[in-house]
Amino acid sequence: KPIALQHGAHRIGRRTDADMEKWRAYGLGQFIHWGLYSIPAGEWNGKQYSGAAEWLKSWKEVSATAYDSLMYQFNPTKFNAESWAETAKQMGVKYVTITTKHHDGFCLWPSKYTNFTVANSPYKKDIIGPLVKAYDKRGIDVILYFSIMDWHNPDWRYDIKTREDSIAFDRFKQFTRNQLLELLTLYPTAKGLWFDGTWDKSWVKQAAFADSLEKEMRAMRPGLIIGSRFRADEYGKRHFDSNGNMMGDYEQGWERKIPEKIADVHGNDWDCVMTVPENQWGYSKVWKGHIKTTDELLEMLAKCVSLDGNFVLNFGPKPDGTLRTEELDLAKGIGEWMGINSEAIYNGEYAGLVKQDWGYYVKKTGTNKIYMLVFNVPVSGALNVVLPSRTAISKVYDLGNPGQNYAPEEIGTSAYFIHLKQQTFKRPFVIVLETADNSKNSGAQY
Numbered sequence: 089k090p091i092a093l094q095h096g097a098h099r100i101g102r103r104t105d106a107d108m109e110k111w112r113a114y115g116l117g118q119f120i121h122w123g124l125y126s127i128p129a130g131e132w133n134g135k136q137y138s139g140a141a142e143w144l145k146s147w148k149e150v151s152a153t154a155y156d157s158l159m160y161q162f163n164p165t166k167f168n169a170e171s172w173a174e175t176a177k178q179m180g181v182k183y184v185t186i187t188t189k190h191h192d193g194f195c196l197w198p199s200k201y202t203n204f205t206v207a208n209s210p211y212k213k214d215i216i217g218p219l220v221k222a223y224d225k226r227g228i229d230v231i232l233y234f235s236i237m238d239w240h241n242p243d244w245r246y247d248i249k250t251r252e253d254s255i256a257f258d259r260f261k262q263f264t265r266n267q268l269l270e271l272l273t274l275y276p277t278a279k280g281l282w283f284d285g286t287w288d289k290s291w292v293k294q295a296a297f298a299d300s301l302e303k304e305m306r307a308m309r310p311g312l313i314i315g316s317r318f319r320a321d322e323y324g325k326r327h328f329d330s331n332g333n334m335m336g337d338y339e340q341g342w343e344r345k346i347p348e349k350i351a352d353v354h355g356n357d358w359d360c361v362m363t364v365p366e367n368q369w370g371y372s373k374v375w376k377g378h379i380k381t382t383d384e385l386l387e388m389l390a391k392c393v394s395l396d397g398n399f400v401l402n403f404g405p406k407p408d409g410t411l412r413t414e415e416l417d418l419a420k421g422i423g424e425w426m427g428i429n430s431e432a433i434y435n436g437e438y439a440g441l442v443k444q445d446w447g448y449y450v451k452k453t454g455t456n457k458i459y460m461l462v463f464n465v466p467v468s469g470a471l472n473v474v475l476p477s478r479t480a481i482s483k484v485y486d487l488g489n490p491g492q493n494y495a496p497e498e499i500g501t502s503a504y505f506i507h508l509k510q511q512t513f514k515r516p517f518v519i520v521l522e523t524a525d526n527s528k529n530s531g532a533q534y
């Protein structure tokens with residue numbers, strides 16, 4: 089029996105407006121983590137920090153004042169928003185999420201509510217504005233990442249224990265509201281906000297404040313897209329309220345992980361944000377452990393889209409404003425694949441078919457087109473396809489080679505083998521199934 093909630097989810101089920109339908113169709117996105125942390129890049133006094141580079145300030149070896157003086161070194165002379173946006177365009181991303189302020193509190197825009205911004209660095213100029221402009225120009229939508237937790241602001245608290253805490257945190261809440269309204273005012277084309285740093289008790293206790301701030305931001309920017317990580321309900325429940333309903337417009341729980349099956353996403357919109365190394369978001373000199381390859385990232389992309397989500401790949405630009413070679417190479421490899429196969433990614437959704445070993449199904453929203461994204465070719469060369477009963481296949485062809493038609497072999501009721509013509513493939517490939525509902529005997533050949 090649902091309990092009465094003032095500050096839980098205000099909407100059950102998916103948003104159906106045009107802004108959200110566009111977000112749902114993106115498929116592939118880019119994350120950008122850039123800030124003061126990019127300068128030390130996970131190293132301090134010649135020692136490697138074992139955590140994520142953008143968390144360096146939390147390392148006991150690092151004094152806050154020494155870290156904050158990095159502001160006087162921030163001078164990305166080679167920064168060029170157009171070149172980042174062009175790389176993203178070539179890669180085929182439809183949206184970008186950019187850090188405006190990470191946990192360290194440094195602002196990449198000239199906020200008037202703190203001195204800890206680019207305006208007081210040698211670089212002086214706004215970073216966010218040129219990026220928004222360069223990406224918008226290429227039809228790539230911009231989402232602004234904002235960390236509520238702010239290690240620079242003396243009024244930040246991890247919990248509210250005393251009256252002093254409460255007075256300080258009230259100042260912090262006003263500061264946060266001021267910065268968010270400032271961002272929405274300065275960058276009106278931003279499609280959404282990606283919140284982080286909202287897990288500590290201090291913020292979790294602010295259900296009423298956060299709820300009214302969310303309402304205020306949505307009123308200011310109709311269509312604004314805000315994820316499930318922004319606020320907790322009055323019982324401290326996050327992402328899903330005390331009645332199990334998702335907070336916000338999409339689920340933000342898939343950080344460096346991907347759902348296994350459709351049941352894991354509860355019919356919600358969601359995005360998966362992913363690092364190239366195991367766990368580094370900001371630029372890190374040393375990438376330890378496994379570095380994901382183009383094929384691995386393409387499979388993650390396919391899996392996300394096949395389960396109704398968006399896949400957002402992270403880039404950690406260097407302090408001089410250039411992108412590192414490994415990331416440029418991945419952007420190129422993904423872009424080449426998207427150049428051939430993006431039709432199977434954009435406007436893709438869960439096809440509702442039985443999952444097969446060879447890869448992932450994606451259905452083109454609003455059509456009878458189903459894409460088979462093939463990552464694992466069986467020794468037999470026969471791809472098994474089982475469709476809902478009374479669904480026939482009217483046409484089968486190779487997306488990368490449309491002249492290459494296949495004649496599926498029927499092996500049972502709405503069950504087929506698609507016999508591949510070759511055994512080895514350089515890259516994952518896509519086969520297009522045009523299906524027909526033959527319950528009305530639409531005369532399909534197969």
Ligand SMILES: C[C@@H]1N[C@@H](c2cn(-c3ccccc3)nn2)[C@H](O)[C@@H]1O
Pocket residue numbers: 140142143284287343361369
């Ligand atoms: C999107 C990613 N989210 C930030 C993060 C958060 N956390 C984290 C770590 C421990 C508990 C709760 C959250 N680790 N990394 C990363 O720094 C990056 O910004």
